[in-house]
Amino acid sequence: MQEIHYISADILDLPTIKDIMDSSKKLEFSEEAILNIKKAREYLASKVENNDTPIYGINTGFGSLCDVKISSENLSRLQVNLVMSHACGTGEFVPIPIIKLMLLLKIQSLSYGYSGVQLETVQRLIDFYNNDILPVIYTQGSLGASGDLAPLAHLALPLLGKGEVYIEGAIVSSEEVLKKRKWTPITLQAKEGLALLNGTQFMSAYGIYCLLKSSKLSYLADLIGAVSVDAFNCNLSPFNALVHLVRPHRGQVKTAEQMLLFLEESEIGASEKNNVQDPYSFRCIPQVHGATKDTISFVRKTFKTEINSVTDNPNIFVNEDMIISGGNFHGQPLALGLDYLGIAMAELGSISERRTYQLISGLRGLPAFLVNNPGLNSGFMIPQYTAASIVSQNKQLASPASVDSIVSSNGQEDHVSMGANAATKCLRIINNIETILAIELMNASQALEFRTPKKSSPFIESFIASFRDVSPFVLEDRLLANDIHSAIEYIRSLSIDNDILF
Numbered sequence: 001m002q003e004i005h006y007i008s009a010d011i012l013d014l015p016t017i018k019d020i021m022d023s024s025k026k027l028e029f030s031e032e033a034i035l036n037i038k039k040a041r042e043y044l045a046s047k048v049e050n051n052d053t054p055i056y057g058i059n060t061g062f063g064s065l066c067d068v069k070i071s072s073e074n075l076s077r078l079q080v081n082l083v084m085s086h087a088c089g090t091g092e093f094v095p096i097p098i099i100k101l102m103l104l105l106k107i108q109s110l111s112y113g114y115s116g117v118q119l120e121t122v123q124r125l126i127d128f129y130n131n132d133i134l135p136v137i138y139t140q141g142s143l144g145a146s147g148d149l150a151p152l153a154h155l156a157l158p159l160l161g162k163g164e165v166y167i168e169g170a171i172v173s174s175e176e177v178l179k180k181r182k183w184t185p186i187t188l189q190a191k192e193g194l195a196l197l198n199g200t201q202f203m204s205a206y207g208i209y210c211l212l213k214s215s216k217l218s219y220l221a222d223l224i225g226a227v228s229v230d231a232f233n234c235n236l237s238p239f240n241a242l243v244h245l246v247r248p249h250r251g252q253v254k255t256a257e258q259m260l261l262f263l264e265e266s267e268i269g270a271s272e273k274n275n276v277q278d279p280y281s282f283r284c285i286p287q288v289h290g291a292t293k294d295t296i297s298f299v300r301k302t303f304k305t306e307i308n309s310v311t312d313n314p315n316i317f318v319n320e321d322m323i324i325s326g327g328n329f330h331g332q333p334l335a336l337g338l339d340y341l342g343i344a345m346a347e348l349g350s351i352s353e354r355r356t357y358q359l360i361s362g363l364r365g366l367p368a369f370l371v372n373n374p375g376l377n378s379g380f381m382i383p384q385y386t387a388a389s390i391v392s393q394n395k396q397l398a399s400p401a402s403v404d405s406i407v408s409s410n411g412q413e414d415h416v417s418m419g420a421n422a423a424t425k426c427l428r429i430i431n432n433i434e435t436i437l438a439i440e441l442m443n444a445s446q447a448l449e450f451r452t453p454k455k456s457s458p459f460i461e462s463f464i465a466s467f468r469d470v471s472p473f474v475l476e477d478r479l480l481a482n483d484i485h486s487a488i489e490y491i492r493s494l495s496i497d498n499d500i501l502f
Contacts, residue, residue: 002026003023003025004026004027005020005026006028006030006033007028007030007033007107007108007111008030008032008033008111009032009036009112011304012304012307014208014215014501015501015502018212018501027107027129027130028126029122029126033111033112035113036113037117037119037122038119039113039318040113040117040318041116043116043316043318044116045189045190048072048075048190055314055323056313056325058194058314076187076188076189079188079191079192079193079194080160082153082193082194082197083153083157083159083160083162086149086150087150087153087162088150089138089140089150089154090138091139091140091141092138092139093137093138097209098205098206098209099166099205100129100132101208101209102155102202102205103128103134103135104129105204106125106152106155106196107126107129108307108308109307109309109311110125110195110312112310113316113318114310115310115315116191116192116195116316117192118186118189118192120186121186121188121192121196124159124186125159127183131181132167132168133158133165133167134167135157135163135165135166135174136164136165136166136171137151137154137202138150138151139420142202142419142420143408143413143416143418144200144203144334144335144416144417144418144419145330145332145413145415146198147200147311147312148199148202148203148331148420149197151201151202152196152198152199152201152202153196155201156197159186159196160186160188161174162174162175191314195312197312198311200311200329201311202423203331203419203422204303204307206338206420206423206424207306207334207337207338207423208303208307210341210423211296211300211303211341213430214296215501216494217345217348217434217491218293219258219496219500219501220437220494220496221348222255223460223463224437224441225259225282225289225355227444227445227456227460227464228355228356228440228443228447229259229263229269229282229285230263230266230268230448231359231444231447231448231451232355232358232359232363232447233268233271233451234282234283235276235277235278235283236260236263236266236269238278238285239256239259239260239263240256241256241257241260243256244256249287250293250297251290251292251293252286252291252294253290255286255293261459263460264457264459265457265458266456266457266460267454268451268454269457279354280354281354281358282355282358285351288347288348289348289351291344291347292344292345295341295344296341296344298340302334302336303337306333312328312329313327313328313329314326330416330417332402332419334417335401335402335419336402338401338419338425338426339400339401339402339426342422342425342429343400345426345433346391346397348437349429349432350391350394350395352436352440353384353388353390353391353436353439355444356383356443357388359443359444359447360379360380360443362374365450366450367379369381370446370450371446376476377477379474380442380443382480383480384443386435386439386484387435387436390432390436397425397428397429398429401421401422402419402422404418406418434488434491434492437491438487438490438491441491442471442480442483442487445467445468445473446473446474448460448464467487467490470486470487470490
């Protein structure tokens, strides 16, 4: 039987969203959500019918045209024109999982009853979600301030039977899909186009997707780092709880605990060491990885607030009999969070590449470039180059977007967050981290073989045995690009329990 998630006032969080996605749950409205949506719509309809006072975006133009009054017979056309004129996206396609998240988050935001949309409009968005009819959306076009206008316009176009959608692996016209399913295009009423286009669902969906990936990669950075610790024959004393209790940053303490758990019963770890200290990239794993964990935790709180909020404009307050034009569409909290997350994740890649570099350097009894007959064989020389180039790219991508702004709409929208650019950059950084960690895992697993007959911990030995199925030990030079790609797919395929991630 198909599992269902009920759209309601209950708090959405990362574990809930991950469960919805992993279980492919269908969406349905709770009775509370239906009541809230209908109540706000009825209130707004009454206001429009009985009030000639200009109300922004309802009976006026938009942006710098906010002072232009629109006649009552043109209010529906106004909303249609808004959606069509704002669908100016360009660039790459938004990844399909993020489009599904955009739909989910837009539905959630409209369900609270502060937006004035018709129930049938939001129900059609649910129909799109449940039937995997996903609007084609582009990555470029949003300034992250007036809401994600261009991306959300493309999200809304299929409601009108316009634009294109993904369905069953193909891109087809929305008009064709609606005709095939005998769905009538939605006739937008006053304020609906604005409710659909105002909002932060592009930035929010990217942020949630990035946070889910970051949480997993943070765990795997610890695990792969632990493999490297034994592969480089490091001391375990830097992970002693006493060290971290006198500097008790939560992420640092958690990372040290995790490292000792991964390395429990390691024969290599328990062996006597000749080296008094280890390089920072090994010794300071708790401090560096831990700081990233604390950043993820901070950014999670920001996005949890955002995805449980109303971010369109104006807001309709039925009980207070007020319609207020404000600025909840401004993406500044998200822009700052996405930049912070990107910087923190880039550091996981930076320290990982340094461990890779140490492993191939011919130190601690390991052969140069981790291969027999170095010289004849180049071994793992060039994967480190690849990791280094990606780390440098991440440094460039980590330059914050949120310190930028540009004037738009004839000066009416004179400060913008650039959160959409922060979002797409952050995802690129995180995807790069997968590759950097995959290369470290290749190097660490290769180096660990040279420690035999001594073994690492049972947990790590089991992990490496699983990895060996996709990337066998390198006896002599071969096409390592294949191994890198296999290692990336291996990392992507790993499933981590929610109680570990969150």
